[in-house]
Amino acid sequence: MTTEGAGPAGPPLFDIARVLPELVPLTRRTTALRPKRGAPTPYESSLGGPLLWPGDTPWPVCDRPDHHDWVESPSPGAVPMVPVLQLFARDVPQLPFPEGTDVLQLLWCALLHPDEPSGAVRPVLHWRTESALVPLVPSGIPGDVPRPAEGEYEPDFLPVACTLAPVECVDYPNRDLPEEFVPRVLRAEEEFGFFLTEFGVLESKAGGYPAWTQPPDWPYCAAGHRMEHLLSVTGDEESRMDMGDAGGVYLFVCTECPGLPYASRYDCH
Ligand SMILES: [Zn+2]
Numbered sequence: 001m002t003t004e005g006a007g008p009a010g011p012p013l014f015d016i017a018r019v020l021p022e023l024v025p026l027t028r029r030t031t032a033l034r035p036k037r038g039a040p041t042p043y044e045s046s047l048g049g050p051l052l053w054p055g056d057t058p059w060p061v062c063d064r065p066d067h068h069d070w071v072e073s074p075s076p077g078a079v080p081m082v083p084v085l086q087l088f089a090r091d092v093p094q095l096p097f098p099e100g101t102d103v104l105q106l107l108w109c110a111l112l113h114p115d116e117p118s119g120a121v122r123p124v125l126h127w128r129t130e131s132a133l134v135p136l137v138p139s140g141i142p143g144d145v146p147r148p149a150e151g152e153y154e155p156d157f158l159p160v161a162c163t164l165a166p167v168e169c170v171d172y173p174n175r176d177l178p179e180e181f182v183p184r185v186l187r188a189e190e191e192f193g194f195f196l197t198e199f200g201v202l203e204s205k206a207g208g209y210p211a212w213t214q215p216p217d218w219p220y221c222a223a224g225h226r227m228e229h230l231l232s233v234t235g236d237e238e239s240r241m242d243m244g245d246a247g248g249v250y251l252f253v254c255t256e257c258p259g260l261p262y263a264s265r266y267d268c269h
């Protein structure tokens with residue numbers, strides 16, 4: 001874990017906090033996940049890598065009858081879900097974990113689901129405790145855990161295994177910039193020749209603002225609370241996920257309701 005002052009791409013060209021001090025209260029800490037193609041073990045944080053999986057829990061499958069790929073091939077029926085993210089609390093220090101847990105796992109069905117609010121993949125989250133996990137055979141080794149066969153998934157959403165090199169960053173609102181700040185930001189962008197988006201973290205990350213490519217679409221839980229951004233998973237060359245057209249899947253949780261209900265959104269260019 002390393003720390004950067006601002007933005008995902010190294011030191012900023014200038015001190016945006018001096019140019020737009022009114023944005024400072026809007027900044028959030030985030031952890032850019034920085035996937036790098038590799039061979040992660042189940043004992044480390046990864047994207048598309050093997051998971052520490054409880055040995056007495058069957059591998060999840062998705063049996064939605066109408067899920068399909070982009071070209072709408074006939075539904076393949078029940079297919080195994082695929083590991084997308086495994087995050088150990090030590091690698092994402094600003095992400096709140098439910099008491100007693102220290103591992104967050106994200107899996108999804110790598111097909112498109114017309115009945116999902118996101119309209120895309122069907123994600124599931126598991127909060128787990130590392131010390132209590134009985135390592136299952138690593139899912140990254142073919143044959144140990146069921147993997148969808150070709151035709152049973154949409155390649156756009158099937159990540160190639162990557163290790164992570166998390167970097168803690170300051171995140172600025174991009175599409176979540178409140179309306180009243182827009183004129184001032186536009187003036188500053190013109191005067192100083194920068195774009196606020198250069199300071200937002202628009203890659204896979206934990207916490208901070210969603211890495212939207214389209215206007216924000218924050219979900220609300222069943223009790224009416226606006227949910228909090230948990231994770232953004234965006235397409236990139238390392239994981240070979242295009243997710244439509246440079247798209248992203250965004251996970252949200254409600255920390256006010258018991259059981260941490262979650263929801264997802266999807267967008268692309
Ligand atoms: Zn499915």
Ligand SMILES: [Zn+2]
Nearest residue numbers: 221225254257
């Ligand atoms: Zn709630």
